């Protein structure tokens with residue numbers, strides 16, 4: 104098995120409308136075998152399914168409602184149960200094609216949560232989607248910001264077993280609580296400029312690490328569009344921190360991805 108899996112990527116973002124073909128080609132040249140396309144809101148679900156049909160065996164769809172919802176490009180708010188109304192019928196329709204439910208999670212950044220009610224609403228949205236993931240036997244592709252501990256706690260309480268925590272921003276000691284539960288953590292290319300991510304990778308066992316780009320965000324350079332081809336930036340940096348070969352990082356992280364997202368086996372031979 105020679106190649107990487109991007110476990111969390113926003114390939115449906117408008118940033119890629121003009122040159123998605125070239126972006127995909129370049130990512131394959133960089134060694135990418137598969138990419139998980141995650142959603143933030145129900146309005147982009149159709150586009151994600153279409154992209155997965157246009158690139159079968161390479162783009163794998165994940166549908167879910169993100170804890171932060173856009174009212175307008177300038178205004179965002181925390182998610183509430185009503186946001187699931189449009190989403191759930193589409194998830195049901197495409198359930199057999201999905202490799203995970205996501206992007207879901209908790210985001211307690213002060214500008215999105217002004218009260219305990221806002222936090223509670225996000226929790227309800229996550230709990231409902233965690234239930235659906237369990238019913239469908241699908242993993243969760245999880246966002247947490249300023250909410251590492253409550254996110255892991257909630258997932259454990261809900262008895263969720265298959266979890267990817269993407270771009271985790273909490274303390275390594277909190278992340279280790281996730282490791283104990285068998286959760287995986289995906290590391291974006293922004294690790295090269297984030298001391299917090301470097302500390303996290305030092306602590307996490309390689310057996311719990313996956314790769315992601317979160318394109319177009321979290322790239323190696325701030326304010327520059329991130330692309331799935333930058334997956335190797337994450338891999339190279341992890342190999343440096345862990346003191347293991349790049350081949351080993353590739354091998355172990357891809358095995359981890361296959362373990363967590365078994366539907367990828369259709370495209371990648373273990």
Ligand SMILES: [Zn+2]
Pocket residue numbers: 111113141206246317
């Ligand atoms: Zn994301």
